[in-house]
Amino acid sequence: MHNFDIKKKSITIAGRELSLETGRMAKQANGAVFMVIGGTSLLATATCSKDANMELDFFPLTVDYIEKMYAAGKIPGGFIKREAKPSVNATLNARLIDRAIRPLFPDGFRNNVHIVITVLSYDGENDPGIMALTATAAALGISDIPFHGPVAGVSVGIINDEIEIYPTIEQMTQSKLDLAVAGTETSIVMIESGASEISEEMMLEATYKGHEEIKKINRFLKEFIAEAGKEKLEIELDIIPKNILETIQNEFGREISSAAHLLGKLERYEAFDNLKARTLEFFKEKMTPEEFEISQKHIKSGYENTLRKFVREAILFDNHRVDGRTMDEIRPITCEVDILPRVHGSALFTRGETQSLGTVTVGVGSDEQIIDGLETEYKKTYFLHYNFPPFSVGEAGGLRPPGRRELGHGALAERALMPVIPDKSKFPYTIRIVSEILESNGSSSMATVCSGTLALMAAGVPIKKPVAGIANGLILEGDKFVVLTDIMGLEDHLGDMDFKVTGTDEGITAMQMDIKIEGITKEIMTIALAKAKTARLYILDQIKKTINTTRKELSPFAPRIEVISIPTDKIGELIGPGGKMIKRIIEETGVQINIDDDGSVSVASTSREAMDNAIEIIHAIVDVPTVGKIYEGVVFRIESYGVFVKFMSGFKDGMVHISNIHTSRVSRIEDFIKIGDKVKVQLMGIDKGKISLSMKGIEGNPEPPKQSSKNRENKEEN
Secondary structure (H helix, E strand, O other): OOOOOOEEEEEEEOOEEEEEEEOOOOOOOOEEEEEEEOOEEEEEEEEEEEEEOOOOOOOOEEEEEEEOHHHHOOOOOOOOOOOOOOOHHHHHHHHHHHHHHHHHOOOOEOEEEEEEEEEEEOOOOOOHHHHHHHHHHHHHHHOOOOOOOOOEEEEEEEEOOEEEEOOOHHHHOOOOEEEEEEEOOOOEEEEEEEEEEEOHHHHHHHHHHHHHHHHHHHHHHHHHHHHHOOOOOOOOEOOOOHHHHHHHHHHHHHHHHHHOOOOOHHHHHHHHHHHHHHHHHHHHHHOOHHHHHHHHHHHHHHHHHHHHHHHHHHHHHHOOOOOOOOOOOOOOEEEEEOOOOOOOEEEEEEEOOEEEEEEEEEEOHHHOEEEOOOOOOEEEOEEEEEEOOHHHHOOOOOOOOOOHHHHHHHHHHHHHHHHHOOOOOOOOOEEEEEEEEEEOOOOHHHHHHHHHHHHHHHHOOOOOOOOEEEEEEEEEEOOEEEEEEOOOHHHHHHOOEEEEEEEOOOOEEEEEEEEOOOOEOHHHHHHHHHHHHHHHHHHHHHHHHHOOOOOOOOOOOOOEEEEEEOOHHHHHHHHOHHHHHHHHHHHHHOOEEEEOOOOEEEEEEOOHHHHHHHHHHHHHHHOOOOOOOEEEEEEEEEEOOEEEEEEOOOOEEEEEEHHHOOOOOOOOHHHOOOOOOEEEEEEEEEEOOEEEEEOOOOOOOOOOOOOOHHHHHHHHHO
């Protein structure tokens, strides 16, 4: 029997119990916490390498979020029947946690840190994604890993115009806001949200109401850490020697400052590279080969530190940005549509040296994306993909599958446009947007939102309103700060905040905030939101000057879709054994067909004639023939007592008795009716599945041969 030293503590959040436990599971990790809310549970572990990797010039943090399908009572699909690579949702959750905790590790920390969050059970009500952030902070807090926490996260919704903390999954389906916010006891450190055109004031209120709950959780975490925490490791920090830093500033400071004022990105970066090379050469001449080998990394870091210092001071104290703009000036914008022939919709959005080529493709039901995770499997009829090739920043790198950055930027842009995408009932198409980043100098995700809006309107997708996005930044030193509008790449790299806001002229549709410091104030966020709104409205005006409304017609190369409804008990009949019937219709007409469980049948084709033909066949299969109605048919069998006719595109057949073929008496049917003849028949009745038809008195049907006068006289004599 194991003698577990279990520490357990609970708190009530939004009417639900949140419990943390340590000492029973994963005891060999530096820190491990088992967290439970309702029927959702997860295990967060934090491990750290014993030695620092001083060859690195960054903090080597890795966060993995693992969804185990057994957590939701599911067996993985595929041949091997086990979890493979993380889902997009899992990757985005891992990225969210990384963004929240990374600023809270000590500067110069070079030990490898690995966070693993494993979802062990899922009740369909409590979101493990936002739970994972608090569990991670608890695991780091009780571990011996240096960490300036704790930090906690909550989700916030607006349901029936009321702000709700930690809403359930079901409640979130009715919410106007999907907000994940993380913070310490004193400030906000990370925001990720999507919204249905809410105001800046409402977004701010929801964020800080969430922060009030975060403060409570952080106090709870401190108590838990005090009871279960280990003594922190004594670690070696990678600090730039003071003499190296002072030498770089004295010898090259003025030249670095001048290079930072060059307006072109490529010219500016070339000057930076040349100065870095000269700085290294300067120290190489002053040092022995052994000293230079040891100090080379610190010299490079010292150069970056000096560059950061001069760029930030110029902005903060001289109101001078590196490209000469004012603090709130937006870079030149060019909006273009119909860039590409044949595609369903295309647009090129250029802002400064950032450029996104947006394309829209409209598809049919079979093009929907199937999402299979812990949630019940569902289909997406709208999705956005973001690509960031190396040539966009002038690099000669290899093309690789989308990484966490691409997935994160794509998810933000997808969320930003979601509120204006038309309902499937009004626009029964699958919509795919692709953003190809052709140039990048800051805020390519916001350029994606703008190119996506332009491409949707050009494609004829009836979006509710145009959406635009902007990224703002922050330079903060002590109590003095400046919020920058439309940050470029260097300002993002050397600044303290990346604050992205998207929306229509009515309100916010998405917001994301990442910081490199330990938190920002409500005052800073209020200013950033106000500046983002002004910039957004300006960009929306530029979009509307290019294309002010959605086009009335789809591209001639896009499929047309018509939706008809059939009885649900006829779905199997339409599909046929092994899909035989539906395949036959597709092969004969060339259309695409999608059948939903509610009996909605979408027929898509670029040909109106083919679509009408397919719809006629579908009706022929599923419709019940109407008594008294006249149909066109084809004779396929002749007997002495009548003819058999296929009608309703050949999917129904019945018999015309000889007495109902013509108004006059018929003795030999074969005298005037042949197999393959087209005839018109009236449905007389249906008895036990057998259909009775009549041709009598219907114009256009074959006529029996007229008898000669001699034949008539002979009959009369007889």
